[in-house]
Amino acid sequence: MSEGAVDVKTVKKVVFVTVGTTCFDALVKSVDSQRVKDELWRRGYTNLVIQIGRGSYIPSKSSEGDGSFAVDYFTFSPSIADYLRSASLIISHAGSGSIFETLCLGKPLIVVVNEDLMDNHQSELAEELADRKHLFCASPQTLHRTIESMDLGSLLPYQPGDAMPVAKLMNKFLGFPSE
Amino acid sequence: MEEFRCGDCGATIVGAAVALVVIRLAFVTLxxxxxxxxxxxxxxTLIILGSGGHTAEMLSIVNVLHKDRFVPRFYIAAATDSMSLQKARVLEESLIAKGKISNRKVEEVARFAQIYRSREVGQSYLTSIGTTLLATLHALWLMLKIRPQVIVCNGPGTCIPLCLVAFFLKVAGFKWSFIFYIESIARVRKLSLSGLLLYKFHLADQFYVQWPQLQKKYPRAHFVGCLM
Incomplete structure (x- = not known):
């Protein structure tokens, strides 16, 4: 993925962007901006697929083939699992659902925090996981800089969680024998 | 003189009733x-679901619970949230398909219900007084109907009226339900409003958190690690 060495891109490398069930126009606008697209192209990515949700901002579609960045979008899909699986990089809103779905697939992830939300507890989770080096955390304004400076090799794989400790404590409390 | 005695008598009765309620409240809390x-x-078992990640976490717990012990299972989600109950139904159907429970039909082990939401995202606080009242009455109706022995929840807004009703039914001596509260994984440094309420007023019998920082801040909580 060295810079400049990829004038002719033969391998398709998809960036998948997801805003979740609501809308997050600031993120869609940010990834649709020229500086973010340029930065992604420079880092070797060839395709951008954006799930825009209920947002009103519509990104400009462009098809692949002419040696330029391809952009596609859709509003909702019953399951984003296939999009996540086929992507080389995921840029997501800060909802815990898409964060953990991505991390458990072992895909590199940039979480963009929605600063317009009133009760912004969402940044807590993204920042904690960024501190633990499982993902990169950005805002719509700083996304291009994060893409420019990110070192995917520095990310640590996430060990999927386990609900057994909760079940054991519940069993113990209720007096059920532990198996 | 007669009137005075009656007044005294009334005051004594009221005083005694208040004292009884206070003693009962202290007893239940203890x-x-x-x-x-x-x-x-x-x-x-009553399992409270909610959009925005709550349902995924709850179902990960249901997935590891002993299905013959925590049965029947009642799932409740907000009336505006159709996805959550659908996901719970899919899980229950998959348990039967995989042979993890001996029953043949989902209806034998699981029920699904919706509840009015006390407050929509962005709703004004003034109108939410009315909707909260409605949600609480609906919660009372559902709790009287279900009468769960165990309530499991992780903090969507809909769990507040249900847990409050459960607590009052405990105080009234009508039904004793154990409340297990698991703070959502999204809460790393601060508890959610539901979490704070259930922790501060000792409404939850067991309180679990998924991050060590929270356990340090709220020592009565049990640290259980990440569910997801």
Missing amino acids: CSGRPLGAAPQHVK
């Missing part, structure tokens, strides 16, 4: 968090 001595065969 008993909350005490483990059950002898386990019943199985417990009627």
